[in-house]
Amino acid sequence: MLSKPDLVASVCPHDCPSTCALEVERLDDRTIGRIHGAKGNSYTDGVVCAKVARYAERVHHPERLTTPLRRTGAKGSDEFTPISWDEALDEVAAAFAQATEQYGSESVWPYFYAGTMGLVQRDGIERFRHALRYSRQTTSICVGTTQPGWLAGAGRLTGVDPREMAESDLIVLWSTNAVATQINVMSHVAKARKGRGAKLVVVDPYRNPTAETADIHLCPRPGSDGALACAIMHVLFRDGFADREYLAKYTDVPDELEAHLETRTPEWAAAITGLSVDEIEGFATLYGRTERAFIRLGYGLSRHRNGAATMHAVSCLPAICGHWRHRGGGALYTNSAIYPIDRTLMQGLDVRDRSIRTLDMSRIGPVLNGDPEDIGEGPPVAAMLIQNTNPVVVAPDQNLVRQGFAREDLFVCVHEQFLTDTARYADIVLPATTFLEHDDLYQSGGHSHLQLGARIIEPLAESRPNHFVHCALAHRLGGEHPGFEMSELEIIDATLKASGLPDLATLKAERWHDCMPDFEQAHFLDGFGWPDGKFRFKPDWPAQGRLGHLMPELPDHWAVIEEADAEHPFKLLTSPARNFLNTSFTETPGSLQRERQPTLRIHPDDARELNIGEGSGVRLGNRRGRVELTAMLFDGLQRGVLVVESIWPNRHFKNGSGINSLTGADSPAPAGGAAFHDVAVWVEALE
Numbered sequence: 001m002l003s004k005p006d007l008v009a010s011v012c013p014h015d016c017p018s019t020c021a022l023e024v025e026r027l028d029d030r031t032i033g034r035i036h037g038a039k040g041n042s043y044t045d046g047v048v049c050a051k052v053a054r055y056a057e058r059v060h061h062p063e064r065l066t067t068p069l070r071r072t073g074a075k076g077s078d079e080f081t082p083i084s085w086d087e088a089l090d091e092v093a094a095a096f097a098q099a100t101e102q103y104g105s106e107s108v109w110p111y112f113y114a115g116t117m118g119l120v121q122r123d124g125i126e127r128f129r130h131a132l133r134y135s136r137q138t139t140s141i142c143v144g145t146t147q148p149g150w151l152a153g154a155g156r157l158t159g160v161d162p163r164e165m166a167e168s169d170l171i172v173l174w175s176t177n178a179v180a181t182q183i184n185v186m187s188h189v190a191k192a193r194k195g196r197g198a199k200l201v202v203v204d205p206y207r208n209p210t211a212e213t214a215d216i217h218l219c220p221r222p223g224s225d226g227a228l229a230c231a232i233m234h235v236l237f238r239d240g241f242a243d244r245e246y247l248a249k250y251t252d253v254p255d256e257l258e259a260h261l262e263t264r265t266p267e268w269a270a271a272i273t274g275l276s277v278d279e280i281e282g283f284a285t286l287y288g289r290t291e292r293a294f295i296r297l298g299y300g301l302s303r304h305r306n307g308a309a310t311m312h313a314v315s316c317l318p319a320i321c322g323h324w325r326h327r328g329g330g331a332l333y334t335n336s337a338i339y340p341i342d343r344t345l346m347q348g349l350d351v352r353d354r355s356i357r358t359l360d361m362s363r364i365g366p367v368l369n370g371d372p373e374d375i376g377e378g379p380p381v382a383a384m385l386i387q388n389t390n391p392v393v394v395a396p397d398q399n400l401v402r403q404g405f406a407r408e409d410l411f412v413c414v415h416e417q418f419l420t421d422t423a424r425y426a427d428i429v430l431p432a433t434t435f436l437e438h439d440d441l442y443q444s445g446g447h448s449h450l451q452l453g454a455r456i457i458e459p460l461a462e463s464r465p466n467h468f469v470h471c472a473l474a475h476r477l478g479g480e481h482p483g484f485e486m487s488e489l490e491i492i493d494a495t496l497k498a499s500g501l502p503d504l505a506t507l508k509a510e511r512w513h514d515c516m517p518d519f520e521q522a523h524f525l526d527g528f529g530w531p532d533g534k535f536r537f538k539p540d541w542p543a544q545g546r547l548g549h550l551m552p553e554l555p556d557h558w559a560v561i562e563e564a565d566a567e568h569p570f571k572l573l574t575s576p577a578r579n580f581l582n583t584s585f586t587e588t589p590g591s592l593q594r595e596r597q598p599t600l601r602i603h604p605d606d607a608r609e610l611n612i613g614e615g616s617g618v619r620l621g622n623r624r625g626r627v628e629l630t631a632m633l634f635d636g637l638q639r640g641v642l643v644v645e646s647i648w649p650n651r652h653f654k655n656g657s658g659i660n661s662l663t664g665a666d667s668p669a670p671a672g673g674a675a676f677h678d679v680a681v682w683v684e685a686l687e
């Protein structure tokens, strides 16, 4: 159990695949000290990221919201006045009731994402929505392209146990900057390197901190990994690395794929990716001859207009060689589907009406501006409740998003821990608790533990949990569901029991429950997630989403990305910053001190041609917007590629316009999402 008496068990709630098991130093019933990773958890293994180790800075931050607020200034300003919870909730309920009366219940759009990953506090807004027949949400902003990309081939959102990385001889971190975004992966990589002399390969368009530690860094042009994957497969077939027996048993159209790949040579891919033929041949040979090769697929490659097709192309690799058959071999994108949780009570699935319209959260800009592509003949969005997300900063096509939020006829309630850029557009702001101040249940995509995170300190001032807001508003608006009459712990206990999982008391005593399927299942040796059990090289894309019919039938370089052109000669990546988590932690002194300011990484040769020096002010632009920031000369990327590590609040940019002013809100195939790393821009020096 816990190693020191003053350490209390918890779980990191942030939007990170690691979902660390934590041990929190509780100083008194209102104060915490440092946070540590739980040593007894086989995935966390005593490690947490630095930003959460310093969580006292965030939970005890002087700018935490302490009371409900009513806006007194212009939308987007920071002029608010404190009001009581009752006044605030009455006002929100009145606005929702009025919108419903005027336009129908679909004009109310509860909007949320994963600022907390706790299943009760995050997903309870779904129960609130369904009970009141409000518009539904396509929850696409992060997984819109990754999920269909993985599902298209494997048929199930599961993969190899990440702890098996320790038994691999080759680990490929493909478009995940794990040092920054899921540090625990690096502990398991370290075990393999130390114990077995495993090689680490990183595939990423810039030399990020993870690539710096790699044995081989493949640095392709953004959005070109489909070509790289095809050329690798070409070599695997050509040089006898294909496992014919495995292919016949476990895959759909191996012969058709082999014929299709004949023209996808390393020379062809070199021209598209900017890699050399030798790099491609070298990596393909290494991969082909290493049975215990583990591909950890991150999100980066999917955040392009061709992202789902690319995700699928890379997921084909272990099936060619049959690497799935070996311990430490195969691939993992997520294990989010291994948890046998009955979500009916938490999400109110029993009162969901599928005929109610669904709006894509990634298209919040067009939606709020009444784009007919989104709202068709339906009513405008007239009122919103926003929890656990900061769309005025994180959503694509920011100028459109801000224009939408500035609408005088839109009522917005934001429930937040801080006065974010989004909260500044709210009519009513409600103060939220942090994970240390409320109870919740957590699953994880990056490992296999179901965990309980119980409240360990008193809520700050008048801050209240999301669940309180769902219940209080439902009661005022006449929304009915047993979940609104239960506490968080009662919902957790009932859910665990309904799911046939260990109950609350057991989970509390044991802290976590490992849901990892056995080796056979995790390696798809009992078949992939399709009726015939075969991995699909040739997916049924139309079944994955309404734009699926546009996609290439077989793995390929799908040339639908926003290409650089004469007017926009650079490709921009907006990859995550190490000390932030999306926009969370952009308020903590420790993170701000390390990240300093929004920075443009630009190749020294490009900088020279544009008269840009180290530390110069620069402006990036395209037809959607402009942002102003500071240049850093950096040779760890191809010429013509730029990186701005994000996501900084908008006010940190010299012109107050955030990085997502440059990104587009057009829907990637097959099912929507956002192409955050697929942006063509021009660059100029600021005078």
Ligand SMILES: Nc1nc2c(c(=O)[nH]1)N[C@H]1C(S)=C(S)[C@@H](COP(=O)(O)OP(=O)(O)OC[C@H]3O[C@@H](n4cnc5c(=O)[nH]c(N)nc54)[C@H](O)[C@@H]3O)O[C@H]1N2
Pocket: 015, 016, 017, 142, 174, 175, 176, 177, 178, 180, 181, 182, 203, 204, 205, 206, 208, 221, 222, 223, 224, 225, 297, 298, 299, 300, 301, 302, 303, 304, 573, 575, 576, 577, 578, 579, 580, 581, 582, 646, 647, 677
């Ligand atoms: N410190 C920190 N941790 C985080 C986050 C954060 O903002 N900061 N965000 C959290 C969230 S919400 C998520 S979804 C995960 C995401 O974490 P990751 O899985 O790591 O995915 P991305 O953030 O999209 O980007 C990862 C890498 O992909 C690269 N990339 C971009 N385009 C391409 C491409 O075309 N090909 C290849 N091969 N690589 C490409 C980027 O340069 C970046 O280095 O991290 C979570 N953890």
Ligand SMILES: Nc1nc2c(c(=O)[nH]1)N[C@H]1C(S)=C(S)[C@@H](COP(=O)(O)OP(=O)(O)OC[C@H]3O[C@@H](n4cnc5c(=O)[nH]c(N)nc54)[C@H](O)[C@@H]3O)O[C@H]1N2
Pocket: 015, 113, 114, 115, 116, 121, 141, 142, 386, 387, 388, 389, 390, 391, 394, 395, 415, 416, 417, 418, 420, 432, 433, 434, 435, 466, 574, 575, 576, 581, 582, 583, 584, 646, 647, 659, 660, 663, 676
């Ligand atoms: N340019 C660019 N844009 C991106 C990305 C990128 O790589 N580049 N990444 C995208 C990705 S992958 C994602 S997932 C999104 C994420 O974007 P968001 O989901 O908006 O994530 P955060 O910015 O961290 O905002 C989460 C908010 O939830 C609040 N919060 C935390 N816990 C609670 C709680 O219990 N209750 C309430 N009421 N509030 C809480 C936090 O204070 C924080 O302000 O951003 C996307 N945007």
Ligand code: SF4
Pocket: 012, 013, 014, 016, 017, 018, 019, 020, 048, 049, 050, 052, 053, 181, 182, 183, 184, 581
């Ligand atoms: S943000 Fe990720 S790495 Fe950091 S403590 Fe939370 S789950 Fe662990």
Ligand SMILES: [Mo]
Pocket: 015, 141, 142
């Ligand atoms: Mo995400």
